[in-house]
Amino acid sequence: MSIELWYWPDIPGRGEFVRLFMEGAEIEYEDMAREQDADALVEHMHALDGIRPFAPPYIVDGDLCIGQTAHILAYLSDKYGLGSGELETDLQLIQLQLDISDLISEVHSVHHPIASSLYYADQMDAAFERAQEFRANRIPKFLIHFDNAMAVHGGPYSLGQQWTHVDTSLFQVMEGLDYMFPNYMKKMQGTWANLEGLQAALPEIDGVADYLASERRMEFNEDGIFRHYEELDEQ
Amino acid sequence: MSIELWYWPDIPGRGEFVRLFMEGAEIEYEDMAREQDADALVEHMHALDGIRPFAPPYIVDGDLCIGQTAHILAYLSDKYGLGSGELETDLQLIQLQLDISDLISEVHSVHHPIASSLYYADQMDAAFERAQEFRANRIPKFLIHFDNAMAVHGGPYSLGQQWTHVDTSLFQVMEGLDYMFPNYMKKMQGTWANLEGLQAALPEIDGVADYLASERRMEFNEDGIFRHYEELDEQ
Numbered sequence: 001m002s003i004e005l006w007y008w009p010d011i012p013g014r015g016e017f018v019r020l021f022m023e024g025a026e027i028e029y030e031d032m033a034r035e036q037d038a039d040a041l042v043e044h045m046h047a048l049d050g051i052r053p054f055a056p057p058y059i060v061d062g063d064l065c066i067g068q069t070a071h072i073l074a075y076l077s078d079k080y081g082l083g084s085g086e087l088e089t090d091l092q093l094i095q096l097q098l099d100i101s102d103l104i105s106e107v108h109s110v111h112h113p114i115a116s117s118l119y120y121a122d123q124m125d126a127a128f129e130r131a132q133e134f135r136a137n138r139i140p141k142f143l144i145h146f147d148n149a150m151a152v153h154g155g156p157y158s159l160g161q162q163w164t165h166v167d168t169s170l171f172q173v174m175e176g177l178d179y180m181f182p183n184y185m186k187k188m189q190g191t192w193a194n195l196e197g198l199q200a201a202l203p204e205i206d207g208v209a210d211y212l213a214s215e216r217r218m219e220f221n222e223d224g225i226f227r228h229y230e231e232l233d234e235q
Numbered sequence: 236m237s238i239e240l241w242y243w244p245d246i247p248g249r250g251e252f253v254r255l256f257m258e259g260a261e262i263e264y265e266d267m268a269r270e271q272d273a274d275a276l277v278e279h280m281h282a283l284d285g286i287r288p289f290a291p292p293y294i295v296d297g298d299l300c301i302g303q304t305a306h307i308l309a310y311l312s313d314k315y316g317l318g319s320g321e322l323e324t325d326l327q328l329i330q331l332q333l334d335i336s337d338l339i340s341e342v343h344s345v346h347h348p349i350a351s352s353l354y355y356a357d358q359m360d361a362a363f364e365r366a367q368e369f370r371a372n373r374i375p376k377f378l379i380h381f382d383n384a385m386a387v388h389g390g391p392y393s394l395g396q397q398w399t400h401v402d403t404s405l406f407q408v409m410e411g412l413d414y415m416f417p418n419y420m421k422k423m424q425g426t427w428a429n430l431e432g433l434q435a436a437l438p439e440i441d442g443v444a445d446y447l448a449s450e451r452r453m454e455f456n457e458d459g460i461f462r463h464y465e466e467l468d469e470q
Contacts, residue, residue, distance in 0.1 A: 050387050052383070054334040064326065066326055068330050071329060091306070095302050095303050098305065099302075099303070113348045114365050115372070117372055126348060129349045130350065133349060133350035145287075152285050
């Protein structure tokens with residue numbers, strides 16, 4: 001039985017972290033709301049009983065319904081035996097995935113510093129200040145952390161020659177930041193060499209290569225998490 | 236061998252979620268930076284090798300070093316057999332704990348909407364707007380979600396008569412919101428009856444009662460995550 005993925009159909013967003021991992025690992029899944037529409041997702045989510053996900057993405061695997069991106073990835077990695085097979089390292093990979101979740105939340109609040117319920121246009125001044133601080137302090141702090149982590153097993157992947165859920169997520173982070181802040185990321189080129197190495201190496205994985213060349217791969221856009229607004233980039 | 240807890244010594248912050256669970260479960264631990272000071276924490280953190288925590292809190296348990304609050308709690312709950320003993324429910328509890336992490340990040344960004352590196356006084360205008368939106372939309376959305384989850388097993392705890400890491404964390408969330416927004420929370424009294432029931436029931440647990448009466452329990456303060464600024468509360 002294939003995994004059901006439930007996520008908003010028109011943005012890569014957090015769903016893309018789950019999708020990219022399943023594509024790389026060639027796990028069979030159905031992209032439910034893309035086969036139907038956003039209404040089907042809302043309807044499905046409201047019909048769930050018991051302890052429900054707070055928000056998409058979530059997956060349904062037989063009787064199990066699992067929300068929270070990092071949690072989904074830890075579950076799938078474990079189920080399909082795609083971790084290190086060693087407790088200490090597997091815990092560290094989950095920890096890194098949770099660090100990535102924190103970064104992604106901060107990325108979203110760059111263009112929505114006041115309220116996710118308001119339009120970007122209604123919080124542009126605060127977003128401008130927030131973006132400056134984010135580029136100056138937060139991106140370097142997070143990416144140095146991830147770059148160091150990538151060096152631990154020698155690269156190019158998080159476990160050396162073996163890739164994990166951390167690698168597909170960090171690839172998506174680097175692609176997203178390149179889209180969001182092209183000037184800034186170009187200026188910083190070479191600073192996070194291990195992450196750039198990963199970014200180059202990940203598309204060599206068969207499942208990833210097929211996926212990136214397919215229509216299933218969605219482009220970043222200004223309704224998602226990584227958004228390009230020229231005024232928020234390095235000038 | 237007891238667990239080492241590493242967290243900033245002068246704020247409850249995220250460390251308190253780990254502390255409260257270990258106290259409730261009567262797990263032996265050492266509160267390392269409170270026995271020493273913040274410098275000892277910084278020094279210890281920088282001396283760690285391999286894949287390191289991004290930020291405190293983290294625990295050291297023999298050879299294992301584990302960061303990220305929700306991850307630490309999932310690990311401890313599993314190690315000491317304090318979950319449901321059933322995969323589906325244990326996964327749901329971790330998922331809820333991750334939802335709590337999301338709420339806590341949003342709580343922090345209420346008083347620091349522009350930059351965590353700037354003082355509150357330098358971002359008060361944005362914080363004022365952010366707080367209004369947070370009270371109007373985000374608190375209700377999160378607390379209704381948690382209130383519904385608490386009803387699933389009949390209460391007063393997340394597994395009915397059995398409490399888990401989710402209960403100590405939701406107790407801390409409710410205490411924190413009462414401290415941060417006393418007028419708002421008073422106005423909303425009765426809206427989240429299951430959470431209020433939990434808030435009343437948790438101090439009846441022996442380990443929790445001992446802890447809350449001890450000097451180990453720290454008061455909320457304006458360097459932590461839940462901060463009381465009168466101007467951010469309901470007027």
